[in-house]
Amino acid sequence: MSPTRRSARRPLARRRVPRAAALALLLVSLTACSAEDWSRAGLPMGITKQSEAVQSLWNGSWIAALATGVVVWGLILWSVTFHRKKKNSSEELPPQVRYNLPIEILYTVVPIIMVGVFFFFTARDQNYITSMSEKPDVTVKVEGFQWSWRFTTEYNGKTAQVVGRPALDYTKGPELVLPVDSKIKFDLHSPDVIHSFWVPAFHFKLDVIPGVNNKFEIDTLNKPGLYAGRCAELCGVDHSRMLFSVKLVPQAEFDQYIASQAGAQ
Secondary structure, eight states: OOHHHHHHHHHHHHHHHHHHHHHHHHHHHHHTSOHHHHHHTTOOOOOBHHHHHHHHHHHHHHHHHHHHHHHHHHHHHHHHHHSOOOTTOOSSOOOOOOSOHHHHHHHHHHHHHHHHHHHHHHHHHHHHHTOOOSSOSEEEEEEEETTEEEEEEEETTEEEEEEOOOOSSGGGSOEEEEESSOEEEEEEEOSSSOEEEEEGGGTEEEEEOTTOOEEEEEEBOSOOEEEEEEEOSOOSTTGGGOEEEEEEEOHHHHHHHHHHHHHHO
């Protein structure tokens, strides 16, 4: 074998090794996903009834996108396979399809129907997620400031307040305690700049804007645990340290928490 061929093969091998390693890493990461992770299509586990609606909309969007992709990829592969230029063929173009009314109607009407379906389900779920009840079980006043949070919880005429400091770990930030199986109303306020109140397990976030009283409501599920929260709006030098946690507890434990916090004030 000549030195020229050897030198030509070495760069090719060098390119293939990183690609093979990347493919192996991808396969390992895919096999590490459980069936439950696949069913959520990348979203974290939801802990509210509203998150179930978001999860359903998210899954439906993925199914529609993949179905569209399969059709497009299939047409591309079909064209590449069956309409390739034959050897020793003339340079003339194959017969072209022009002014085909049924095809034009098809690729005009189908996207309109798809967009209409997406709009219907999105509007329906958005109205449900942003709806408010007259009498929530618990009201939480959320104040985002540079660079942490103040949570003031009102329940049965009692008030509990938690003020945090910037933290590198969400378990070290302020802890918002909430009861399971309850309607929780959040009133969002900011004294300085725009923040964004985000709990990934809620599958929902809302801006905290100075002078604007944004609010939303959730129905918690019976899923006790500690969940991460953070600011999702770049708000200053310590934005990344605006971390907090949401602790979902049984009703009896929440009653004890409110009693102890209210008595300590």
